[in-house]
Amino acid sequence: MALSRNSAEGKTRLDFWQAATGAFLALFVCVHLLLEGTVVISPALTNGIAWFLEATWLTHLVAPIIILMVVFHFYIAARKMPFRAHELGIFVRHSKSLKDFDTWLWLVQVFTAIAILLGVFFHVYAIMTDLPINVAGSAKRLHSGWLAFYVVFLPCVILHTGIGVYRLAVKYGVCVKSAKDMCRKWIWIVMGCYLLLGSLALARVWFQG
Numbered sequence: 001m002a003l004s005r006n007s008a009e010g011k012t013r014l015d016f017w018q019a020a021t022g023a024f025l026a027l028f029v030c031v032h033l034l035l036e037g038t039v040v041i042s043p044a045l046t047n048g049i050a051w052f053l054e055a056t057w058l059t060h061l062v063a064p065i066i067i068l069m070v071v072f073h074f075y076i077a078a079r080k081m082p083f084r085a086h087e088l089g090i091f092v093r094h095s096k097s098l099k100d101f102d103t104w105l106w107l108v109q110v111f112t113a114i115a116i117l118l119g120v121f122f123h124v125y126a127i128m129t130d131l132p133i134n135v136a137g138s139a140k141r142l143h144s145g146w147l148a149f150y151v152v153f154l155p156c157v158i159l160h161t162g163i164g165v166y167r168l169a170v171k172y173g174v175c176v177k178s179a180k181d182m183c184r185k186w187i188w189i190v191m192g193c194y195l196l197l198g199s200l201a202l203a204r205v206w207f208q209g
Contacts, residue, residue, distance in 0.1 A: 014079070039205055040197070040204050066120075066124070077113065108163060116153075151202075162187050
């Protein structure tokens with residue numbers, strides 16, 4: 001009985017830390033994309049923000065913290081992921097039988113999580129080994145072959161973040177069952193706005209080079 005209780009308490013703690021790190025990373029992604037999106041308004045503004053973040057050492061402090069948090073978040077979430085083909089097959093059949101859209105959203109999160117885990121190391125490495133951060137350097141990086149990477153990485157990050165926020169809202173009662181359709185609608189709208197902003201930012205930087 002005590003073993004069962006300890007197991008349940010351990011699962012509850014892991015669920016909490018998965019939610020907490022997920023919420024923090026979602027907030028970081030939203031702020032990060034907004035700051036990067038300032039290039040659409042003015043490259044000089046983006047350069048000024050980048051200079052401030054480097055001058056205050058925020059860039060150097062935040063980068064390793066985000067990497068560690070992504071790894072920690074993935075490690076906790078991985079206990080529920082269907083990594084084996086057999087497990088994935090069972091999950092797909094289960095999803096089809098339930099005919100529940102939310103289960104498919106979770107599967108999207110699984111695949112985007114793997115892409116993000118791999119991609120974030122390349123992204124941070126490319127940025128931190130090419131300081132100072134500025135629009136000209138970003139343009140040079142895109143023209144050297146990184147554009148294809150960001151065309152894939154950007155939607156993966158936005159999809160994973162948006163779906164994660166939605167699932168957190170459902171899990172903790174912010175989005176009640178009767179309002180699920182409306183919540184999903186607004187999440188898709190917000191994800192679309194962020195994808196548009198990110199795409200415009202990429203285009204602006206590309207043509208800047």
